[in-house]
Amino acid sequence: MKTSIATVCIGGTLEAKLAATAAAGFDGIEVFENDLIGSDLSPEDIRSMCGDLGLSIDLYQPFRDFEGVTEEQLVKNLRRAERKFELMHRLGTDTILVCSNVATATDSSDSLAVDQLGRLGELAAKHEVKVAYEALAWGKHVSRFLHSWRIVEAVNHANVGVCLDSFHILSRGDDPAGIAAIPGDKIFFCQLADAPALSMDVLSWSRHYRLFPGEGAWDLPAFVSRVLDTGYAGPLSLEVFNDVFRQTDPFVTAKEAYRSLVSLDESVQASRGQALGSTVDAAGSAIPSAPASSGLSFIELSEGLSHETPQLLNALGFQDVGLHRRKNVSLWTRDGVNVVVNHDLVGPAAIASLGVDVPDVAAASQRAAALHAEVTPRDEAGDEDSMAGFVTPDGTKLFFSADKRRWRSEFPPAPEGDASQTAPTRFDGFDHIALMQPWQRADEAVLFYRSVLGLSGAGSLDVPGVRGLVQSRTLESPGSAIRLALNVPPGEPNVETILPVHFALACTNLVATVRELKAAGVQLLPIPRNYYDDLQARFDLTDEEIETYQSLDILFDRDASGSFLQAYTTTGGNLFIELVERQDGYTGYGAANAPVRMASQQRRTTA
């Protein structure tokens, strides 16, 4: 796969864009006209700079509002095109993208567009360049890819082909299966973008909200597969207009972009079941597949401003087994569930890291590095477990480890045997970890967890909170050993807001567990009577069940996948812990209950 990216995707000066693109490992670029016009580099400078960086210039774009115009306008348009063809020679690129007319077309007939694009083809042939005609989703007369193909087919000129852009095709709801109608050698270019599922006008959606493949809601592997089926062998190029990415450090965005393409390539190969050779990184080395993780062997939290982390763990029956032999962190454990409390991390409670059990640390680490994950070394000495550490876009660290016993032995042994092994109140591991996302990095985080850890899912849900909608995207590993809920809080958090932090423990029997906790004097988040009246209206639960749940402050949900029970500790500082029981393979997260939980938490903080 030849990789390319439009300069419009990333921020900074043109020099910075080029340097960042090359550093990330791309093979080529699309020069976006505004980036060239606004640069003081000459086309020859740009060409030689790209040459030095090992980047090819695969496309010059866009050329706007060419076809369907009056003869007088066409003469002007051809003159304008000729200037651009000359410029392309100076740049050293042979393909120009011509988008369907959005403004100046006065005639909707295909025959006129065919005739005029044919004349452009003649001029292009004279200048030895190629024209890739792209249907913009908001084109005045041509807005669908099959329409652009019918025109190009009728033009029947060697120098005129189509450009397929996943955004324009998928945003209009067109079936990519239709691409099969186009011979591969008439597809002159292929642009890729993902997008969130939004209902808005296609122009705004395209100009502000495009995402890199793997970040949004679309099936890009299926799209690319259709394109490759035609025999297309040109670059797969990212064209992502996104306000946030353009305001981010170009080196960060370029790496994210590259990660999206490598991961896409991997999915395409998997979906085609073809041994096209395994996916390789920029240096040509094979990238190991996503680790088959058996789950989180620990999570690490800061202590919190007033020791709320140890207090809550204590309330839930975790034992403090003591300090690490060398570090100021202590291990709390119950039923084999491990939480490390870091006493050196100051400030509000936070989930600092996730310990990910993997079968092969070297392979998981090689994959993360190939996907440009930022390395963070673990503080290790002597014979301590050697973990590989990486920082995620939301700041949480991942530590890959293959042998729980090794790092466990760095802490004192548990003071007494694990008595609750078979008790009905046993914890069954972490159900999920909620990770608060800075909104600027949330899309990148989805791609990161999908690609580096091989998680899937990430359908987006807006959960009504007290201060607005929380955008929540959940991801899980195959077999659900790891579940993450990535939550973007509403609005711009102000400096005084300390966001709540939580994780959820899986229970084998939540009713028994909550009874045990209440008997031990643990306070759970109170749930109002109105909630239980509503529950009775929505589900056919018996009076007895409702009574039990109400007396224990347990929330309930049921959908086609199964039933779900959940309860929450009260919040200490900014930390609370959720307890859940999944019945019959329930796959959700009780989203319908989240507003009730948030309202109750809000009442307690303002009371």
Ligand SMILES: O=C(O)c1ccc(O)c(O)c1
């Ligand atoms: O938004 C636009 O104008 C625009 C320009 C060029 C493209 O390739 C495209 O997909 C959109």
Ligand SMILES: [Mg+2]
């Ligand atoms: Mg495009």
